Amino acid sequence: MTQVTAERLKILRGKIYELMELYPSYQAALLPSFFAAEEIFGFISPEAIGEISNVTGVPAAEIRGVASFYAMYKTKPMGRHIIQLCTNVSCMIEGAYSLVEYLKEKYGLTPGGTTPDGRFSLVIMECIGACGTAPAMILDTDSYENLTKDRLDTLLESYK
Amino acid sequence: MDERIILRNTEDPHNASIAGYMAYGGYKALEQAVGEMTPRDIIDEIKSSGLRGRGGAGFPTGMKWQFASLDPKFPKYLVCNADEGEPGTFKDRPILEHNPHLLIEGMIISAYALQSTRGYIYLRGEYPHAKRILERAIEEALASGYLGNDILSKHFRFNLTVHSGAGAYICGEETALLDSLEGRRGLPRLKPPFPVNSGLWGKPTIVNNVETFANIPYIVSQGAKAYASIGVKDCPGPKLFSVSGRVNKPGVYELPMGISLREIIYTHCGGIKGGGALKGVIPGGISTPIIAPENIDCPMDFVHLPKYGSMLGSGAVMVFDDTVCIVRVYERAMKFFEHESCGKCTPCREGTAWMRAILGRIERGDASERDLETLQDVAENVTGKTFCPLGDGAAGVLLAAMKTYREEFEYHIKNKRCKVQ
Numbered sequence: 253m254t255q256v257t258a259e260r261l262k263i264l265r266g267k268i269y270e271l272m273e274l275y276p277s278y279q280a281a282l283l284p285s286f287f288a289a290e291e292i293f294g295f296i297s298p299e300a301i302g303e304i305s306n307v308t309g310v311p312a313a314e315i316r317g318v319a320s321f322y323a324m325y326k327t328k329p330m331g332r333h334i335i336q337l338c339t340n341v342s343c344m345i346e347g348a349y350s351l352v353e354y355l356k357e358k359y360g361l362t363p364g365g366t367t368p369d370g371r372f373s374l375v376i377m378e379c380i381g382a383c384g385t386a387p388a389m390i391l392d393t394d395s396y397e398n399l400t401k402d403r404l405d406t407l408l409e410s411y412k
Numbered sequence: 413m414d415e416r417i418i419l420r421n422t423e424d425p426h427n428a429s430i431a432g433y434m435a436y437g438g439y440k441a442l443e444q445a446v447g448e449m450t451p452r453d454i455i456d457e458i459k460s461s462g463l464r465g466r467g468g469a470g471f472p473t474g475m476k477w478q479f480a481s482l483d484p485k486f487p488k489y490l491v492c493n494a495d496e497g498e499p500g501t502f503k504d505r506p507i508l509e510h511n512p513h514l515l516i517e518g519m520i521i522s523a524y525a526l527q528s529t530r531g532y533i534y535l536r537g538e539y540p541h542a543k544r545i546l547e548r549a550i551e552e553a554l555a556s557g558y559l560g561n562d563i564l565s566k567h568f569r570f571n572l573t574v575h576s577g578a579g580a581y582i583c584g585e586e587t588a589l590l591d592s593l594e595g596r597r598g599l600p601r602l603k604p605p606f607p608v609n610s611g612l613w614g615k616p617t618i619v620n621n622v623e624t625f626a627n628i629p630y631i632v633s634q635g636a637k638a639y640a641s642i643g644v645k646d647c648p649g650p651k652l653f654s655v656s657g658r659v660n661k662p663g664v665y666e667l668p669m670g671i672s673l674r675e676i677i678y679t680h681c682g683g684i685k686g687g688g689a690l691k692g693v694i695p696g697g698i699s700t701p702i703i704a705p706e707n708i709d710c711p712m713d714f715v716h717l718p719k720y721g722s723m724l725g726s727g728a729v730m731v732f733d734d735t736v737c738i739v740r741v742y743e744r745a746m747k748f749f750e751h752e753s754c755g756k757c758t759p760c761r762e763g764t765a766w767m768r769a770i771l772g773r774i775e776r777g778d779a780s781e782r783d784l785e786t787l788q789d790v791a792e793n794v795t796g797k798t799f800c801p802l803g804d805g806a807a808g809v810l811l812a813a814m815k816t817y818r819e820e821f822e823y824h825i826k827n828k829r830c831k832v833q
Contacts, residue, residue, distance in 0.1 A: 274573045276613055279595035283578060310595070321597040323579035323751075324537045336538075340499040341698060342656040344744050345736050378581065378748050379499040380538040383656035383730070384663045393540040 256299045260292050264300060267292075268307045278308040282318055286325050295326040323378070331366040331373035333411045336390040339376050342383035347400075351387060352376070354401050359408075372408070417650050418626045419666045422510035428545055430552035433513035439558055441629035445521045446566050449632070454525035455481060458628070460636035462648040467493055467584075467621030468696070468725045470647070470714035476618060479608040481526055483616040490523050490531040490570075491593065491612065491619045495577055495584040497536055498697035499748060500728035503652035504622035506664050508535070508542035511626070512549035516572065518625030520558060521632055523570040526618060530571055534589050537578040546574050581752035585800050586619040588754065599756045600800035623652055643669030647713035657731035658685045670716070673708040676729060688733035692816070696725025698745050699805030701812030702738075721812060737832045738817040739824050742810055743771040749806035760803025763794035767810060774821060777828030784821060788814060 254260070267288040271281040282304065289300035296319050305312040319325045326334075335355070339348040355361040355374055366373040382388035385397035396407055426432030433439070445454055459474030480488060492515065496504045507515055519531055535543055550572050553559040561569045575593055582588045583598040590612050592598035611617020627649060631639045640648040651669045653676055656662045660682030667676065673693055677683065684690055690705045695712060701722040703710065710720040717724050732741065746768040755761045770787045773779040787810070794807035814821055823831040 275595075277594060280593060282595035283592065284576065286578070287576060318595065318597055321580065321754075322537075322577075325578050339744070340748055341741055341744055342500060342730060345657060345732070345741070377538070378579070378751055379497060379501075381496055381502040381505055381536065383500050383502050383728070384654060386656060386662075390538060390540070395541060 254292065254294050256293060256297055261299060261303050264289055264292050264303050265307055268304060272308065279310050281308060282310060282315060283322075286319055286322075290326055295329050331370050333371060333392055334373050334375060335361075335408075336375045336377045336380065338378070338380045338382070338386070338388055340379040340383075342379075343387040346386040348387035351399060351401065351404055354404065358405070371412070416666050417630045418514070418623065418652060419506055419511070419664070420514075422506050428510055428512055428549065430513055430549065430556055433511075438513050438629075439517055439556075441633040442517050442520055442524075442558060443564060445632050446524055446564050446568060451481065451525045451527060454521065454632065457631060457636050458525075461627075461631045461639040462636075462646075463624070463627055463631065463639070464647055464649075464714055465621055466623035466627070466651070466726075467586075468498075468723075470724065473620065473624055476608055476620075477522070477526060479606070480616045480618050483609050485609075485616050486527075487530060487615055488526050488528040489612040489615055489617040490519060490526060490528040491586075491589070491617055492519055492531070492533040492622055492625055493584065493586060493589060493619050494533050494535040494539075494542075494622045495589060496622070496726065497538075497577075497581040497584045497752075498699060498726055498728060499745070500656055500694060500697045500730040501654055501726045502656075503654040503664050503727055505539065505542065506652075507622050507626050508539060509545055512542075512546050513553065514626050514629060515546075515622055516549055516553050516559070518628035519572065520553075520563065520570055521628050522618065522620070522625060524563075524568055528618070529569045531573070532593060532612075533572065533574045534583070534593055535574055535576055537576050543574055543576060550574065580754075581748075582754045582800070582802060585802070588800070589619065590617065597754070599754050602799075644711065644713055644715070646715045651712070651727055653712070653727045653729055655681050655729045655731065657729075658688065658733040658736065659683065659731045660685050670711040670713045672711055673703065673729070676712065677708065677731060681731075684731070684733050686733070686735075688735060691732045691734050691736060692738065693732070694728075694730040694809075695722050697728035698730070698748065699801070699809055700725040701809050702816060704816050735832060737775075737830045738813055738820050739771065739775050739830070742813050743768065743775045746771050746806060746810065749802065753802060753806075757799040757803065759794045760798040760800075760806070763790055763798075763803055764806050766790050767794075767806065771810075774824045775830075777824065779825050781822075781825055784814075784825060 268285045271284045285304045289296045361374045363376045382397050387399045388397040421427040463473045464470040583592045587601035588598040607617045647669045653665045692702045750764040750768045753760045753764050791807040791811050
């Protein structure tokens with residue numbers, strides 16, 4: 253989690269103004285602004301919501317309502333690295349749930365949780381479009397496919 | 413079909429760059445369209461080609477374009493639906509990651525035909541790699557004069573933006589997608605009015621799937637007749653099939669529309685993994701009814717599959733062998749539908765949760781025979797009573813599975829364990 257400072261809020265403000273140029277309505281800049289807030293603060297912090305509301309004119313309550321509708325937004329502080337593991341049908345039949353068990357055993361990581369050292373958070377996903385190379389996950393913004401316990405182990409060790 | 417149209421050159425890593433794409437004749441169709449054809453000519457050509465939308469509904473593309481072009485309101489918006497959130501579907505991914513300029517060229521030609529000046533690619537948030545590739549491709553197209561304010565010096569203006577979704581399956585439904593693009597919760601809208609007349613910000617809007625746009629350059633450069641000679645009469649053209657599950661060679665295949673499931677599984681995908689017996693196939697993504705092994709000779713297209721009690725959907729083939737428990741598959745599928753129900757209408761919001769809860773009991777071995785009756789009853793009562801196809805699809809696929817694999821559901825209840833494991 254990155255500290256909220258006036259300087260970082262200013263960066264976010266500049267980004268929101270840029271995004272608003274791309275659409276005929278200010279509200280349309282909300283979804284990309286959330287991604288910008290996550291990039292700057294690690295999650296959509298209350299201060300970021302306030303800033304997005306100030307710039308776009310959309311009430312903060314509505315902004316919270318929009319952000320909470322979408323599964324991928326981080327509305328609370330998360331670990332340094334986010335594991336988004338798919339367990340939908342194709343991944344399930346290729347063993348995704350055994351990987352969920354393994355993460356629990358080895359890292360004490362449960363779905364929706366974060367490791368005590370703040371290194372990893374685990375999010376269970378509803379299909380990430382890698383069904384032909386199942387099981388699969390997105391780690392931060394990188395996609396990994398054909399996972400096995402060993403491969404998962406090796407991969408996670410490269411994310412400190 | 414010997415020649416690949418949509419996946420052409422995708423094995424070449426340079427194909428994602430504009431130089432690589434142009435080396436294979438890329439953007440020639442756009443030059444031909446803008447230089448030699450009127451917008452009306454293009455719409456007529458698309459209509460004659462018989463192209464049907466590749467997102468799942470199979471609506472005739474040319475007709476959709478004509479409706480939007482006849483609407484006198486301006487501006488007109490062009491939206492590419494790159495959400496593909498249906499479990500089993502990953503057919504658009506090779507286009508987005510390895511052939512982005514084919515999509516962009518298709519969209520620019522469409523924009524010219526519709527006199528649209530603004531376009532958005534609504535890309536699912538789960539494809540961060542594709543976002544980087546698309547954004548770079550858009551910059552390259554701008555620098556080369558194929559996008560921007562004076563395309564090919566013809567006073568034709570079109571600008572394109574990639575807009576990321578954030579993990580909501582419902583946003584693949586075109587009206588929910590539009591709500592999401594406008595910066596709101598992605599809830600489906602009441603139709604009519606249809607987006608072609610009242611879409612983004614109330615203006616005429618064309619929403620087409622990635623694969624649909626990817627067909628456009630070929631139709632313009634080779635003509636409707638050449639295109640219509642591929643596939644079957646009522647559903648011409650090539651089709652991308654994304655195959656997953658228990659086959660030896662899963663992946664994305666470009667094959668003529670109307671090919672049989674048997675040919676896809678046994679000729680192209682190398683048959684069943686481990687040599688097991690085929691148990692069932694979902695032909696078009698998780699929201700299309702399952703097909704029993706005795707029906708795998710069915711032609712894969714929008715016309716024939718309904719005769720076998722299923723649908724082509726997005727062409728996402730999911731193959732199950734005899735090691736797969738059907739009850740477990742549908743419990744997991746229902747968990748997905750429950751999670752992804754937008755909550756706007758009660759039958760879907762409550763029905764999917766109820767069906768998931770009963771399926772959970774059956775799968776755990778805690779269910780009674782009465783539960784099976786209740787499950788059937790709930791599913792029948794959700795069918796036809798939901799605002800958009802999500803709830804309807806969830807109930808429909810479950811009913812089809814309960815009909816074909818009834819004995820397996822009953823086994824779970826009676827023996828309090830799975831028949832397979």
